[in-house]
Amino acid sequence: LPRQLSGGQAQRVAVGRAIVKKPDVFLFDEPLSNLDAKLRASMRIRISDLHKELKKSGKPATTVYVTHDQTEAMTMGDRICVMKLGHIMQVDTPDNLYHHPKNMFVAGFIGAPEMNIKPGKLIDKAGRLHITIGDESLPLNARQQEKVAAYQNQSVFFGVRPEFVSLSDEPFAEGCCTGEMVRTENMGHEFFVYLKVADYELTARIPSDEAKPMIEKGLNRKVWFKFDMDKCHIFDAKTEQNISL
Numbered sequence: 001l002p003r004q005l006s007g008g009q010a011q012r013v014a015v016g017r018a019i020v021k022k023p024d025v026f027l028f029d030e031p032l033s034n035l036d037a038k039l040r041a042s043m044r045i046r047i048s049d050l051h052k053e054l055k056k057s058g059k060p061a062t063t064v065y066v067t068h069d070q071t072e073a074m075t076m077g078d079r080i081c082v083m084k085l086g087h088i089m090q091v092d093t094p095d096n097l098y099h100h101p102k103n104m105f106v107a108g109f110i111g112a113p114e115m116n117i118k119p120g121k122l123i124d125k126a127g128r129l130h131i132t133i134g135d136e137s138l139p140l141n142a143r144q145q146e147k148v149a150a151y152q153n154q155s156v157f158f159g160v161r162p163e164f165v166s167l168s169d170e171p172f173a174e175g176c177c178t179g180e181m182v183r184t185e186n187m188g189h190e191f192f193v194y195l196k197v198a199d200y201e202l203t204a205r206i207p208s209d210e211a212k213p214m215i216e217k218g219l220n221r222k223v224w225f226k227f228d229m230d231k232c233h234i235f236d237a238k239t240e241q242n243i244s245l
Contacts (some may be wrong), residue, residue: 008039015047019054024062032072040069048076053226074098082106082201099231104240105232107159112205113192116165119237120158122151131234132197136177141229148243149233156243157235162205166230167193169214172226181223185216191215195225 054061101107129145130137178194191211193204234244
């Protein structure tokens with residue numbers, strides 16, 4: 001009987017019931033939201049495989065899938081539409097959404113842990129544009145300088161994903177900043193390291209082999225860090241659009 005089915009079984013039956021009707025488009029409205037984490041991952045794979053099988057056999061396979069789970073969106077979608085309060089923020093491939101977000105909302109929404117986004121200012125220093133982050137100033141590369149030249153001496157927002165933050169017990173050669181290592185989260189293959197810098201906090205995503213020697217020396221101590229400036233983003237402070245693309 002239907003009432004004897006588990007949540008995952010019921011969802012699979014619902015998908016099968018939709019397929020036999022041979023629709024032109026499948027509409028999924030958060031179909032996995034009421035499942036536990038393990039079953040959700042299993043169903044995500046089943047639905048993705050089913051989509052590929054239908055497409056390969058020449059049957060209609062277009063699917064509109066609504067979800068608040070970015071993992072589902074990034075792993076299942078060929079193209080993703082990110083919406084905010086009914087307005088489309090960006091429609092793009094998962095890779096472009098992650099690496100080339102068009103605005104601060106998309107940048108902060110996609111990715112876990114989320115992108116570090118902090119206020120800064122663009123200044124000229126010895127003929128080269130720098131962005132100030134707290135008491136530090138970081139040099140921009142040639143492409144970034146060309147893109148944001150019109151925003152010199154203006155307030156902006158600086159964004160960098162945690163995996164593009166490097167840590168060290170000693171100063172780096174260039175673009176080096178300092179902060180206090182205040183908290184860590186062990187994810188098994190990597191650590192999320194939280195740094196207190198002036199009056200804000202940054203998150204770094206560090207492989208376990210690199211993080212463990214530093215963590216073993218204790219928390220609440222000074223460490224050095226730097227950003228991969230080629231992977232950083234600069235956003236207009238007013239419009240929140242990505243001006244470094």
